[in-house]
Amino acid sequence: MLRLIGARLLTTIPSIIGVIIVTFLLTRVLPGDTAAYFAGPTASPKAIAEIRSKLGLDQPLPQQFASYVAALVKGDLGQSLTTGQPVTRDIAARLPASAELTLCGLLLAMSVALPLGVLAAVRQGSWIDHLCRIIATAGVSLPVFFTGLLLVFVFYFILGWSPAPLGRLDVFLSEPPRVTGFLLIDTLLAGDFPAFRAAIAQLILPAVTLGIFSLAPITRMTRASMLAVLGADFVRTARASGLSSGKVIGVYAFRNAMLPVVTTLGMVFSFLLGANVLVEKVFAWPGIGSYAVEALIASDYAPIQGFVLTMAVMYVMLNLLIDLLYGFIDPRVRLEG
Amino acid sequence: MIPSPLLAIRNLTVEFATRRGTVTAVKAIDIDVGKGETVAIVGESGSGKSVTSYALMRILDRAGRIASGSMIFSGLELARMPETEMRNLRGRELSMIFQNPRAALNPIRKIGHQIEDVLRQHALVGATQAQQKAIEALANVRIARPEERYHAYPFELSGGMCQRVVIALALACRPQLLIADEPTTGLDVTTQKAVMDLVSELTRERAMSSILITHDLGLAAAYADRVVVMEKGDVVETADANTIFRTPLHAYTRKLMRATPRPGCQLRDLLPEETISPVPSPVANQPSKQQHAPILRVENLIKEYPKAKSAGGLLSLLGGKSEEPFRAVNAISFCVGRGESVGLVGESGCGKSTTSLMVTRLIDATSGRIEFDGTDLTQIPARQFAASPFRARIQMVFQDPTDSLNPRFTAARAIADPLLRFPRLKPGESIRQRCEKLAGQVGLPLDLLDRFPHQLSGGQKARVGIARAIALEPDLIILDEPTAALDVSVQAIVLNLLQDLKQKLGMSYLFVSHDLHVVGLMCDRLIVMRGGEIVEQGNSADILANPRHEYTQALIAAIPAPPASR
Structure with a gap:
């Protein structure tokens, strides 16, 4: 098992090296001069040159x-x-x-898509199948910022059920001591239940927004995959042996x-992690997507490189996990190790 | 005829809703199965034999439904039984085993657990005894070391072993009726014999009734008490297994019997009486007497596959534990004469397909010579062989006529494919004209030339594949199980077509097959392979009559006794 991991x-090292080179080059060829940006509009050419050399x-x-790679080896991604x-x-x-946010x-x-996809496949052609199709299509058709704003409008502005969409925790509550960085876990570890409830309240709308968006691919894939398996010979065998549905x-299926x-x-998951900038903006969520976009607008190299590299590494880890x-699901895959 | 049959099917009609309206797959049939009796239902594809069994188990797919009729099973009406009650009968009173056993088992569940699932469903065991009962069930189907096998996954077992597991699954709850749907199609003959002997022994031992669904008359004759012949949804004849093969009454039964290859018959004998070609060729097997100048000479041919991790799991399993590469073909030598047909037979994994792929130059040999008309072809890498002029002279007909045709090419385009690569047209002849001529040669109606593969029948697709192979007038055609996917009556026609073409065009055949009868009919000489080596080669008639090697003897003995010819 460890050898397999x-x-x-090892096979991911070349792609990581590629990512390092490409992001480095990309950030340099992007239009925009960092030094000029930071010197401000009134700075003299001399001041700009000074900043540039600094x-x-x-x-x-x-x-x-x-020098970038040398710093990277030491775990230093530079300064924003x-x-x-x-x-x-x-x-x-x-x-x-x-x-x-993404995980939630x-x-x-x-929790919605898997049962829905399974039901749609089992009752192929029934109303639930059509419902599944409608929900999935609507989910991807609505842009996330729109769903987000709509949810805020309904649940905060009209109904007043949810708190103001301003970040991860109510401003009047103090953050729990940082252990995992996940507020839901940290508040529980600290035994701070009011903060836990507040964190959930803040999280629920953006999570639903993301969930609605990612419903479609999961539902459709579950349905298609279930349909294929339900037609397989071993499902017929299971039926013929009288197993309950x-x-x-x-x-079996x-x-x-x-x-x-x-x-x-x-x-x-990996798509949402980097791409939910809009949701983070709508809910003032202090996430990594909005951070990267702000850095990009400011031609701030170091955070962009750091962001892309982090994403690449996360992607690699995620794929490893998958x-x-x-191997856990399918014994045939285990053999390859 | 039988006082109180265990199962009485009366007037059963099964319909399928399709896009083009309702199709009646089974038309008002009557079948009886007595206690302890084995009834074979035989017929070709589309005869409704499998649909009948699915209807009986009430596992028809969504589109199918029992339109009318009754199915009385030990006093119970199955046709109108509620699903929940029916579920209790399935697996406990009526069980089924299937074609393609590996696919019939859940690939990611231990076989022991799959058997336990059935036992628990029918509440025959508690959790504590389940494992022991499952191991017992495995032992009952003669699986060695059942305690270990309990933990195996289907992909770790051979096809024959998987079928034993499916049988264990079906018999775990001691049902009264076992339905075997083409239980041995796709298995080797020796495995087929072992599996069928096991089934008949177990059913006899438990006084069970069984229904054997098969397209193989030999199998039906060898294992059934009574035979029901079905054609296009109708039962055309029902009779005792002994009488039906001696005195078949219905024309369709006679046609099926004629088309089944059997010892002592000629290729022409397979064709229906009324269609025997006006110029029968008495020389069918004659050329074997004369000496052939070799067109293909294979010497010390070896193919090794590395036992690396990248190699498929199956291959590395076969290779054993050592780091040595696995030898699929181990230093074989043979030759094919000009105008000769040579049969390459053996069971799966014997290296016959690897050999044919090397001779066709689709894969490279590890070492050895493939001398074709005086030139050593191993000098040309397989990758570049497509551009070599020798490509036009060595062609291949593949096993599955459906899979080996591009689904987006019309028949004409498929036949023209080699002509577009090696233009060999006679002056003033267009590709279309050539295609039409080839279609005429293989007996493909010209109006089918613009159809796509899915619009053609199996036999028509086989003809397209053959027309494509002869388009360049090759000297040697490698036929890899060309009729394995076809019904016997179609097989008879295709085999005869191949034989005629060979004589007309003066080609040589290397005929790869697992079916000794077919090879015996088609080929002058036989090569029997096992484990990558040639165990016996010689004149077909001699080998079939007096096999010397014990493996050949076992192969011949394992073929179910075909129905006695009239």
């Missing part, structure tokens, strides 16, 4: 790259010019916020149908 990690931007590209903080600290602070959104989506669908669904889940999950 090791081997898998940032090391006047050196040739290979040299800049060498906009926040004035080390990028590693910024990311460490913001990644859990994004991860918590995905769990919500799964719960057993046939739950144990569903577990076999899980493989493509797990792949889809991984893809949806592969391990595969």
Whole structure:
């Protein structure tokens, strides 16, 4: 098992190196001059040149790259010019916020999409199948910022059920001591139940927004995969041996149908993690997506490079996790190790 | 005829709702199965034999429904029984085993647990005894080391072993009736014999009744008490197994019997009486007497597959534990004469397909020579062989006529494919004209040329594949189980077509097959392979009459006794 993980990690090294090179080059060819941006509109050319040399931007590209890699090896992603903080600290602070939101959104989506997809496949052509199709189509058709705003409008403005969409925790509550960075877990660890409830209240609308969006791929994939498996010979055997339909669908069909669904889940998760900028904006969520976009607008190299690199590493880890999950679900995959 | 049958099917009609309206798959049939009796239902594809059994188990798919009729099983009316009651009968009173046993088992569940599922469903065991009962069930189907196998997954077992597990599953609750739907199609003959012997022994031992659904008359004759012949949803004849093969009454039964290859018959004998070609060729098997100048000479041919992790799981399993590469073909030598048909037979995994792929130059040999008309073809890498002029001279007909045709090509386009690569047209002849001529040669009606594969029948697709192979007038055609996917009556026609074409065009055949009867009819000489090696080769008639190697003897003995010819 460990050897399998090791081997898998080794194969990802080239792609990580590729990501490092490409992000470095991309950030340099982007239009916009960091030094000019930070010197301000009234700065003299001399002041701009000074800042440029301070940032090391006047050196040739290979040299800049060498110093970037040297710092990277030491775990230093550089300093953000906009926040004035080390990028590693910024990311460490913001990644859990994004991860918590995305994970909750995905769990919500799964809890609806998986049963719906299974039902749609089992009752193919029935009203539930059509309902599934409508929900899925509507979910992807609505842009997330629109769903988000709509939810805020209804549940905060009209009904007043949810708190103001301003960040992860009510401003009057103090954050629990940081252990995992996931507020839901940290508040529980601290035994601070009012804060836990407040965190949930803040989380629920953005999570639902994300969930609605990711409902479609999961439902459709579950349905298609279930349909294929339900037509398989071994399901016929299970039926012919008189197994109850719960057993046939739950144990025989569903577990076999899980493989493509797990792949889809991984893809949806990694996509949402970096791409839910709009949701983070609508709910003032201090996530990593909005952080990266702000840095990009400011031509702030270090956070962008740090963000892309973090995403690449997360993607690799996620894929590894999915592969391990595969092995857990399907004994045939285990053989390859 | 039988005082109180265990099962009485009366007037059963099954309909399927399709896009083009309702199709009646089974038309008001009557079938009786007595206690302890084995009834075979035989027929070709589309005869409704499988649908009958699905209707009996009430596991028809969504589109199918029992339109009318009754099915009385030990006093119970199955046709109108509520689903919940029916579920209690399935697996406990009526069980079924299926074609393609590996697919019939849940690929990601331990086989022991699958058997336990059935036992628990019918509340025959508590949780504590379940494992022991499941192991017992495995032992009952003669699986060695059942305690270990209990933890195996289907992919870790051979096809024959998987079928034993399916049988264990079906018999775990000691049902009264076992339905076997093509239980041995796709299994090797020796495995088929072992599986069928096991089924008949177990059913006899438990005084069970069984229904054997098969397209193989030999199998029906060998294992059934009574035979029901079905054609296009109708039962055309029902009779005792002994009488039906000696004195078949219905024309369709006679046609089926004629088309079944059997010892002592000629290729022409397979065709229906009324369609025997006006110029029968008495020389069918004659050329074997004369000496052939070899067109293909294979020497010390070896194919090794590395036992690396990248190789497929199955191959590495076969290779054993050592780091040595697995030898699929181990230093074989043979030759094919000009105008000769040579049969390559053996069971799955014997290396016959690997050999044919090497000779066709689709894969490279590890070492050895493939001398074709004086040139060593192993010098040309398989990758570049498509561009070599030798490609035009060595062609192949593949096993599955459906899978080997591009679904987006019309028949004409498929036949023209080699012509577009190696233009060999006579002056003033268009590709279309050539295609039409080829279609004429293989007996494909010209109006079918613009159809797509899914609009053609199996036999028509096989003709397209053959027309494509002869388009360039090759010297050697490698036929890889060309009729394995076809019904016997279609097989008879295709085999005869191949034989005629060979004589007309002066080609040589390397005929790869698992069916000794078919190979015996088609080929002058036989090569028997096992484990990558040639165990016996010689004149077909001699080998079939007096096999010397014990493996060949076992192969021949395992073929179910075909119905005695009239």
